Amino acid sequence: MNLQPPPEQSTDPKTIASTARDAFQSLAFASAGQKNAVLLAMADRLERCRDEVTTANEADLAAARENGVAENLVKRLRFGEPKIAGRVRSLRKIAALPDPVGQTIRTERRPNGLDVARVRVPLGVVLNVFEARPHVTVNAGAFCLKAGNAAILRGGSEARQCNALLGQFWRDALSEAGLPPGAVQVVGGSHEMVHELLSLDRWIDLVIPRGGKGLVEAVARQSRIPVIKHYEGVCHVYLDEQFDLRAALDVALDSKCLMPEVCNAMETLLVSEAAAEHLPAVVEAFQREGVAVRGCPRTREAAPSVEPADDDDWRTEYLDLIVSIRVVPGVEEAIDHINRFGSHHTDVIVTGRLPAAERFTERVDSGVVLVNASTMFCDGESLGMGAEIGISTDRLHARGPMGLEELTTYKFVIRGRGHIMGPSRTK
């Protein structure tokens, strides 16, 4: 088995970008059947060759540990079972989703008899820049392909061997289905190469950076191409008033503990003054789940075992079993805290008061705002998109979880019968 990047994948930015552009010209008009054949071939290959993938991943993991890569990055780098099986299932699920391309979004007959339709079309070439998570190499490629976009996938150098192998799988699966192998390119290369890719707005239509704050900010700063940022999630649950304590604790604990490593996990719990009497029970519930609790002075007064939290805590995405707790006078101050310290990602109010729920959903400036539900539901599948490529923290084009539709654009198709606006000039 050859773990080196196969010779077919260019490392020259201009070649990569123009190859993607050329591939897009075919892919944009590929049938749903052809695109799904690629996804299913990729699933089969991943399933059949999982030992090879695991071996490549183990080599990456060993190298990462040797190079002293931080343990939470090593954790994200791991791509063995059950993650491989999860991706296989996901590929088959994406293949089963309806093809967004060619869908008529709206249609209207105008009073003058013109038929006006908006028809969904692919975006073009999408450059994905992400950290060391090989599952993104599968997932982002599958989403872009299904929506008719050519994908350039640039994962972290820590995942080099595994990504090179997945890149070869993509090329093989595309070739088998009669589509250009340049439609999904997995590229390694230096930061300089990424920098150059980010200047090639002639060929690339969209950049999706996903990962730590540093990565996303650097890409957004350097890019000449439109960017949809997938930023960190500093997410909140606010316990307001008139709630059932057990249900409230369930929402808070689910938001923190189910998957602490994901961007929509809660990082800060806000508690209204009216609910402060519950602080000892709240703190105890977290501690029982193994969560380290940091708190404002008011929280520490009620639960002395809590470590102190400061302004840095309010801004921190822990991605770990740590929570910060702050007592606020009421819903207005909770909203202010979230808009000031949060990352406009996912925020929850737990309340029995309708006006508080309405105020919170109107004023919290986040992509996803929930009432009496866990932050875990900020997820493409839960929201009815079938699955998601990621969660946008930007405002333009797509906000919150992005599914297939959010990877498309539209054109107006207008049908007339010799319609003109002015008077006839032939009479």
Add this chain to the structure above:
Amino acid sequence: MNLQPPPEQSTDPKTIASTARDAFQSLAFASAGQKNAVLLAMADRLERCRDEVTTANEADLAAARENGVAENLVKRLRFGEPKIAGRVRSLRKIAALPDPVGQTIRTERRPNGLDVARVRVPLGVVLNVFEARPHVTVNAGAFCLKAGNAAILRGGSEARQCNALLGQFWRDALSEAGLPPGAVQVVGGSHEMVHELLSLDRWIDLVIPRGGKGLVEAVARQSRIPVIKHYEGVCHVYLDEQFDLRAALDVALDSKCLMPEVCNAMETLLVSEAAAEHLPAVVEAFQREGVAVRGCPRTREAAPSVEPADDDDWRTEYLDLIVSIRVVPGVEEAIDHINRFGSHHTDVIVTGRLPAAERFTERVDSGVVLVNASTMFCDGESLGMGAEIGISTDRLHARGPMGLEELTTYKFVIRGRGHIMGPSRTK
């Protein structure tokens, strides 16, 4: 009357941008009634003070002529009657349109009982950069305001006096309605100031540059803020086969002659080899309307009075009574010509053949593609948006004519009843 920029309008980029941001915080939650009151007050003021506006505009026109500004720019700079009356009507029409803010775009109850809605919210602060057209100062301000966005309007220095007056009108109209005057700021200032504004992504959410290729490209290159380009329109009408000649000529002439100065006017007529027999009649029809005709060798063979056209012509937005004509073998070559030389704006096929119409609408990569209808229908009003702020030639967020909805984004609002994703942790 004071024609100097009033002292209230800052010329410091950071002050302008942060003032707009502050104003947005109120404007985003203003009622439809408050926003409409501003629009109606602006309309009344414009109607009442049209002599002042005309005087300011005359001073700008005189200065422009003195400075040797090109005649077509001078033409766009003119803002007297009937243009003022047109803006007054337009302001009242925008006031009568439904408020897009707070609209529920989609709503769904998921199988688990979660209620998932997408709710329309404003984009934020929108910076409009345009050339010397005072009517944009009215129109773009009105659209941004109605959609709940704060607007920074930077028109060309040639319109300095007229724009300063319109800026004062906006401030007065906003103050009267109890909204912050910083919600619509008309700013002058140097290119350096624009350059600095384009770096202030902390406060500004979107830039809409509109005007010549040079202006739009410079803004896109310099901006750290997302840009939706309103580019030139190199628009085409393609005469295919099996059409009624008189109807075809009507579409072609309407597309060229009704408003030759607008971006969706036709610049190039493509004629299929099968329809080349009609060239003498086509050329004559244009010449009868006073249109100068340039053509490919095949066209000149059929109509010797035609001047020669070259590749530069195919790329040129004349914005004038000039048309270039090229004969192409058939629909495939017409599509290739349009995708290669056009500006992805507005393109038409005139045909009686359904497969040709389908191929053309699928393959022409433009924001608006029409069958048997004039390019003039690429217009927000014709397409059912009520009116338009402009025509995007970009792919992301909005494509083609942009109305109020295209100046908004959305948030997910999810309502549960204690929903959690994992098992309960309180039992």
